[in-house]
Amino acid sequence: MSRIFERISTAVLEGDDEESASLVHKALDKGETAADILNEGLLVGMSEVGVRFKAGDMFVPEVLMSADAMQAGMRILRPLLVAGGVKLIGKVMLGTVEGDLHDIGKNLVGMMCEGVGFEVIDIGFDVSPADFVAAVKEHQPDIVGMSAMLTTTMRAMGHTIKALTEAGLRDKVKVIVGGAPVDAAFAKKIEADGYGSNAPAGSDLAKELVGAA
């Protein structure tokens, strides 16, 4: 592995966004391709972050700093990757459902998803089924993630899936759900494509659903 890729992955691991961005520029200047910088630099760093996090050697705030460093590099690479026809891992659209203002869990999932290379569209909280439908039309994500913190607002997950079906969009996206009162049985009942019990499980699930796990 080239020395520059190693330094990029280290910058990601250390959560140094300025360093990772400047190294990505440097690598491009040296003639490395965007795809190589992504796969052999940024993603190698994030994958090590994942390993260390699961082993309990890294903690959430550190993981989020690394995800930030990864994103700093991705912002430079994304246009080049798109122009070069390189297929990115995918696009995840996230929102907290109607009636619910609790968004910390959804934000965590978003940062974790960015950390593993997804493009993340955050449509906020208290999002009505109609707004989910409109946003799916606009952003055309691969995955729609919904979050709810209350049993009363969990209903809106079912309502949103129904609205996606009625709009003819249900088979164009994978729907994943999460939040404190949600479980796998409920996800199945409302015919979601998956349930994540926490933020890393959510990003793992997203990877699995786009065939990148």
Place this chain on the structure above:
Amino acid sequence: MQVRKTNYLVNATPTLQVLTEDEIEAIYFSALRVLSETGVRVYEPEGVELAYSHGAIVENADEKSSLVKIPSWMVDRARATLPHRVTVVGPPDRNGKRNYVMDLFKNQIYYGTGSDTPFTLDPYTGERRRATYKDVKNFAKLAQALPNIDFFMSLGITQDTAVGTYDRWQYLAMLEGTNKPINITAVDIEGLKDQLEMAYIRLGGKTEWKKGPAFSLYIEPVSPLSHSEEVVQKLLFCCDNDIPFVYTPCPLAGATAPCTLAGTAVQALTESLFGIVLSQLRKPGAQVIIGGLMSNMDMKTSVYCYGSPEMALLSAAYTDITKWLGVPEYETAGCSDTKLFDEQALMEATFNITTAGLIGGNMIHDVGYIEQGLTSCPEMLVASNEIIDRVKRILRGIPVTDDTVALDVMDEVGPGGHYLAHDHTYNRFKTEIWRPTLTDRRDYNDWTKAGSKTYQERVHERMIELLEADVEPLMDEAMFKELHRICELADERHKDEELDVQMFV
């Protein structure tokens, strides 16, 4: 009477203090700065208008919400009418007597359960599953039987009833099991109205409610610094209808509040102060209890910790703040992050129950919670009752008087004698020495003869015994039917809502 002793100070109870007055004031004045400089986001136009028309600054309005900044003088004014004492009185027994009073003011402790866990551990199989009407009724029956449980919150969401109307059914299940004071939850204003109607019926009229409201309402603004539409509507309705309410944010240090515990306390206080201001604008004298539910995020698992030392410490610090403010407080204890009734459950519950008792948090809730508040555990409730009993012994302290230092008794018995048969022992051992109910102190032989049971096993057996005990219904058939009818009517009104009925089980 001959008097010799002077300048003699007594410590009637051991004391615990986390913050000094200077520290409390530093936190309070910081909260005032946040409230007036950063502001809070309010998602209810009526609440925004109420604050605005009395002097608040309203900025950055969007279609759903406004940023509201409260000048400090508005807080001073609100505090002038804020009650220092709030009382909730349970419904009457069959003789019309209201036996259970929760009288909340400085240094008064009342322990009670927590509310609305999606899951519960089955009392017989231990299986983790969605909670039902029957579970809520069972937990209420346990709480009724346990002397150290002073108020009840629904240890489980009734999920075999319609989601949009579960709150009425849940209240009915609670009323079936207990006539202790209750802290309810409500889906929305309609749910709150129905439950108030049910309470009027249960008490025998609105006048009885005025003498002593039978429930308080749990209201939870969202951290950081957000007050949702539903939350503000509930607050206003409570003010208008003389319903005491708990206004408690649940900030999570490091995630939805600053990582530093002092910062979390400032933010929580800011969130509650907004509730206090709004309530006193709506109705001077409106009865508010402020939280007390704050903890840290576990940075490995990203969960809200219910058994962490930080939670116990923060809650205790918040009690110091509320004592200084002169407002009743909602404390948190008897809860754990464990998944079943095990050593961790007991360790964490012991820790937070003790801290809450020593500091003197008023309305100490969440007894019976495990798994970060997602699951209720009947054994945890029963064991906590005994833990609370131990703590109450500690709280009785060591009175040091001529009688208790027992010089004359010692002189009488003298070197080499014994005290077992002495009147001094006979007359005082029952109050002086705490007696356990579930804790084992037998010798090894007697313990093995009795089946070599662990504490967990003994608690489980006691729990089943309480659950299966024959008890008189707390209300007559006619009243039950009347209350049941309100729940049915609510279901009727909501019957067209999809995915609502029996969504979970």
